[in-house]
Amino acid sequence: MTEQLTEQHRPFLYVVVCAAGIAADVDTLIGAAQDEGWGVGVIATPTALGFIDRETVEARTGHAVRSAWRTPGSPQPLPWADAIAVAPATFNTVNKWAAGISDTLALGILCEAHGLGTPTAVQPYVNAAQAAHPAYGASLERLRSMGVLFGDAVPHRARTDEGRAAYRWTAVLDLLRPVLTGTGGNG
Template identity: 65%
Template sequence: MGEQPPLSEQPKKPFLYVIVCASGIAGDVGTLITAAQERCWDVGVIATPLGLGFIDAEAVAAQTGYPIRSAWRSPGDPRPLPPPDAIAVAPATFNTINKWAAGISDTLALGILCEAYGLGIPTAVLPYVNAAMASHPAYPRSLERLREMGVLIGSYQPHPPKAERAADRFRWQEALELLAPALPARH
């Protein structure tokens, strides 16, 4: 059995940012983290300020090995996460989708998403929106704008308002499936 090369000589794993929004299913983000890690990704989580209240921050940090980010760092503070090779926004709310498409950067999560376009970082979004909100004229326009920007959009269809079982249809791993063709082949 051969020896492992020193850590400094081992190939660097690609880094995935998972951006989590304030949604009832956000607490299941560990499903996406596990799927990404099984596909040899390192993962860091960025939560919207309200999204923090929907996840177990301690468990997510333990699973990823990185602190969860939600606020901008102060000038001169070290970057707690490496730069991303790709970004998955899951679950993505009505609010985040519309602000992102409009270029609004009023949270760290939105700032990262707006900047990712200019940096050419492959980005996938898995909307989790109810049908009443999805019927608002801004929503389909925002999805179209994101598509024009090259954002890869998941197939989840809006659920009825107040639906309790809608989370069962949410396919967390779809974010990785969408991103796979946009990334260089890995071993």
Template identity: 65%
Template sequence: MSEPSGPRARKPFLYVVVCAAGVARDVDILLAAAQDAGWDVGVVATPQGLGFLDTAAVETRTGHPIRSAWRSPGGPRPFPDPDAIVVAPATFNTVNKWAAGIADTLALGILCEAYGQGVPTAVLPAVNSFLAQHPAYVESLARLRGMGVRISGSTPHTPTSGDTADFPWEEALELLAPGRSARS
């Protein structure tokens, strides 16, 4: 990870990976909480997740462009290396691909590399109760926990509810707290 330079150390940098789930529209709750806690924040959206965000509002809030695609070779790095990562909301597809080591998007590539870099990573799944029962998903969560990923224990929502009021945004930073371990 990058070392701070100059007389002032930089703030720790948090990547927030946003996937395509209805609750993504409320990601500002997490961004504000992270900034209040002293983080500099950059958003990485999955290609489908990008459509769920108010790009201008997110970029104004963070002061950084939303990343969704790889940069050109030799191009400038828009973010410093992450000090931590939160995946919220994390979809069924992203959880399963990540656990399988599939890095076919920038977001998944970052998540797969984070394991090798030892970057603390927290996940707030947004998966309905039917998908949450799928054996691949259960195995993927177990694999991610085995990799040290800290996963929210919140209950999956009902498939038809569309209710996003109870999404546990505040738990993301709690999961990253020092000494906190992965839980079910």
């Protein structure tokens, strides 16, 4: 963060949404964040666009859902982020992010967040078969070493929808609350 959080500055949260079956429920996180005082903008991976109700999200946040880079000279479409919540975070996004791959806007923002010192919290949504892959554990370790905060998501059984009921959308807000209250963060 480049400025102090003050009464005049409403903190702004980027919600990065990945292509998981539960992405359609992202409004749960958006509403909870707004109730806590965050302004919210949504950045979706290109595939996640097919999983969310774009019109509803845009009406709720007051901002267009972003999925592609802006063209040179066009205005910044969202306020700069004071913090980032990645929910749901998929196996693909976690591994690409940890490897420094920036082939989508969402990954570009996440890779840049480390260098900017933007507090970032992640609530993964992966199945146990994916989580067993050695790259996933190594990716989690690398992201943690970069200061990324992780929620309490537990991998669910593969080929089931079991993880939906147990997924705690607001875990990322719990981790980012110090940024909102001005008692923590990287600013």
